[in-house]
Amino acid sequence: MSDNKQVILTYEGVKKIEEELEYLKTVKRKEVTQKIKVAVSYGDLSENSEYDEAKNEQAFVEGRIATLENMLKNAKVIDDEDIKTDSVSIGCVVKVKDLEFDEELEFTIVGSAEADPMQMKISNEAPIGRGLMGKRVGDKVEIQVPDGVSTYEILEIRRH
Structure with a gap:
């Protein structure tokens, strides 16, 4: 580092x-x-x-x-007050629908030092985190992941 x-x-x-x-x-x-x-x-x-x-x-x-x-x-x-909820940013919780598996997931977007995939805390530098950054509710996002392409629809963005 x-x-x-x-x-x-x-x-x-x-x-x-x-x-x-x-x-x-x-x-x-x-x-x-x-x-x-x-x-x-x-x-x-x-x-x-x-x-x-x-x-x-x-x-x-x-x-x-x-x-x-x-x-x-x-x-x-x-700071919690700095976390925007109009688009995906670091510190926010994002509820998405995985369109391939028809299931809802919640990710917390964090910096790479805090990433913990088992707790659904994903880094803004990881493929899914990077793909979601800046997107808004209603957006559909195709993200290249190791085993292909995942498509998510953003359902909700909120503070933790």
Whole structure:
């Protein structure tokens, strides 16, 4: 991740990142430090897999902390009042009808840092999110997805 790439977040996303950062700094760092101490007590570090594993975990935790801090430093927070409902934008909830399967779906459009497809939070940079951006209620949108083309009709746009 570039050191100064702007990260678009909702307030919910900022809170989630802050909570993960706090956990990593206060709980996880101490756990990893303790694992390293225990591994060092086993003696010879050159053949100590517990030590190597703990050091790798430490590097991962520190890297994640740096990534999260950078995301917060470069965050552009979308305020609920700034979310437009006349067209699809970041932060809004979009109800669509999948015309192929005749089913209704609801997506929350978020920045890439908050994307969670299992929670129907899709990135504005993902194919469906990008395809819906700027569209209005009543629009029919054909979106290229990995297994073909999906066609959606936009039924509703609202704030979360």
